[in-house]
Amino acid sequence: MSTILSGYSKKKRRKMATQALEKVGLINHIHKKPNQLSGGQMQRVAIARALVNNPDIILADEPTGALDTKTSKQIMDLIKEIAKDKLVIMVTHNPELAKEYATRIIEFRDGEILKDSNPISDKEKQDDKFKIKKTAMSYKSAISLSFNNLKTKKGRTLITSFASSIGIIGIALILALSNGFQIKIDEFEKSTLSQAPIVISEQAITLDDMVSSKDNLVEYSKKREIYPLKTMESTLHKNKITKDYVSYIESIDSKLVGGISYFRTTSFNMLTKVDDKVKNVDTSTFFSIPSSIDGKTSQIMTDNFEIIYGKLSDKKEDIYLLVDSKNRINENILKELGLGDKEKIDFNDIVGKEFKVVLNNQYYKKIDSRYVVSSSYDDLYNNSNNITLHIAGVIRGKKDNMYAKMSSTGLVYNTSLINFLIKENKNSEIVREQLNKDYNVLTLEKFEDGEEGAKNRDAVLAYLGDDNVPQAIQVYPKDFSAKKKIVEYLDKYNKNKDESNKILYTDQAELITSLSGNIMDAITIVLIAFSSISLIVSSIMVGIITYTSVLERTKEIGILRALGARKKDITRVFNAETLIIGLCSGFIGIIIARILIFPVNIIIKNLSSLDNVARLNPLHALILILISILLTLIGGLIPAKIASKKDPVVALRSE
Helix, strand or coil, X not given: CHHHHCCCCHHHHHHHHHHHHHXXXXXXXXXCXXXXXXXXXXXXXXXXXXXXXXXXXXXXXXXXXXXXXXXXXXXXXHHHHHCCXXXXXXXXXXXXXXXXXXXXXXXXXXXXXXXXXXXXXXXXXXXXXXXXXXXXXXXXXXXXXXXXXXXXXXXXXXXXXXXXXXXXXXHHHHHHHHHHHHHHHHHHHHHHHHHCCEEEECEECCHHHHCCCCCCCCCCCXXXXXXXXXXXXXXXXXXXXXXXXXHHHCCCCCCCEEEEEXXXXXXXXXXXXECCEEEECCCCCEEECCEXXXXXXXXHHHHHEEEEEECCCCCCCEEEEECXXXXXXXXXXXXXXXXXXXXXXXXXXXXXXXXXXXXXXXXXXXXXXXXXXXXXXXXXXXXXXXXXXXXXXXXXXXXXXXXXXXXXCEEEECHHHHHHHHHHHXXXXXXXXXXXXXXXXCCCCECCXXXXXXXXXXXXXXXXXXCCCCCEEEEEECCHHHHHHHHHHHHHHHCCCCHHHCCCCEECCHHHHHHHHHHHHHHHHHHHHHHHHHHHHHHHHHHHHHHHHHHHCHHHHHHHHHCCCCHHHHHHHHHHHHHHHHHHHHHHXXXXXXXXXXXXXXXXXXXXXXXXXXXXXXXXXXHHHHXXXXXXXXXXXXXXXXXXXXXXXXXXXXX
């Protein structure tokens, strides 16, 4: 213990102990236990313990007590040998022993000096420069000492750790449920937002536009007054979606957007072969799934759809067949594929099916002043400038997802395809011709003057591929938090703009946002309340248990102080012990909570059909272990401080 207090390493302490045993002649008994030694040998062990730290002064209190004459002589001879280079102060009631071995004898009675055989001179007092060695115990030594002490009380340590872990178990279960419910809510948000995007179309209406002209109206007013409410027709706002606005939309932080889609009316000019015969393809059931801002597969796609055959890719040439939850598809689409006469179709008969998209310059021919579709379908189909599309896979909405319950089926394409077609066709001959004509180059029908005629002309241009701006844009936020930031971003565009130039949007998830937010607030408040109660109870219990343990070890504290341990060292020993108990308590709490999660999930599933709700986050588990350590340290700190301040003599007398 003295070497520990002096701060020596374990290896150094072992070497010092071996050397001390060698000095007292017990090196051959190094592996024996105390009950295997004789009285004289045990006394030698005591002397070795005194010598191990190489002290300048040795205090020997009745070193020959309870020993026979022969053994007493051996011990005194050993002490005499030690006294050659150290000061040995021996207390004895045997005057003959003192006269034989001592170089200076001081006689006491009732605490007063009666006689001194060799009193110290004044000059010797002045020359005395002896300094007491200071002791210090490292944290590592304190932990090692505490761990060895706890090993002797395994049962009690386990019970204490378990009692301390009760609060941790409760909090861990609450956090597991909170984490699980949050995951479920996030999944609900994603599913909801995938069905309720922010819509920017040619016409928009907001709830604020429909309120009365009177300000600060009170809901459910008792006033005997009525106010006019604007009709929907009078509040319609016409959005002027420009190319700059599309660029503004595409500059939204991609981390906020789960997907984005554009509604365009551009024709696909699509052909396919059925029974070796080329035919036009009806693209009325041909639609796109939202893509990411960079045109790649979006989160909306991966979160809401599963690929049940084939593979997903970002290539513009790859299209997909969307089926419903029962693998059904509209029979008209099957007819377009040449499979309308079959009751069931193998995936292999569908995947790999080719379609040709013909560009405008090949698809249309000018006859006099009118453009018509080329009659030679075979030549169109085999043209080298065509875009060849393949059905790359079969997809459907994921289980328990709103898309799985939708009846919409059809062919699905990547946004990059329509963007490529617009880029290629906007400079085609028919588009350039239409830009310079006041009539429809397909029907020769003259456009009316005014706004309506301009609108019809723009519609024809969009159909032919000059689609600089979409008719509508749908932005799918990743979650409700992202939706809020996207809305702020869209509102920023309208800042300082007059009413006619503002672009309004429809936030379809606004109501759900407020409901979800209120639910989460309520759940959070309840969980915090439960957590606080558990923490308080756990903290009080740890304090009581630790204080009891400290009181029971008061005598041990006295021994440590008698060996030179500082008050700081006593506190450090008990802090190390409570740290170990806190660590054990935290691990026990997490393990038990992890086990209890299984029956908790079974109960929740039986009551609510929600599967695998309780999920303990590893980060939460680590934090709870740290909290457990902190609580036990706080609980043991005050008792350890009280014990460390006790007088060593009083502490040694305690039982």
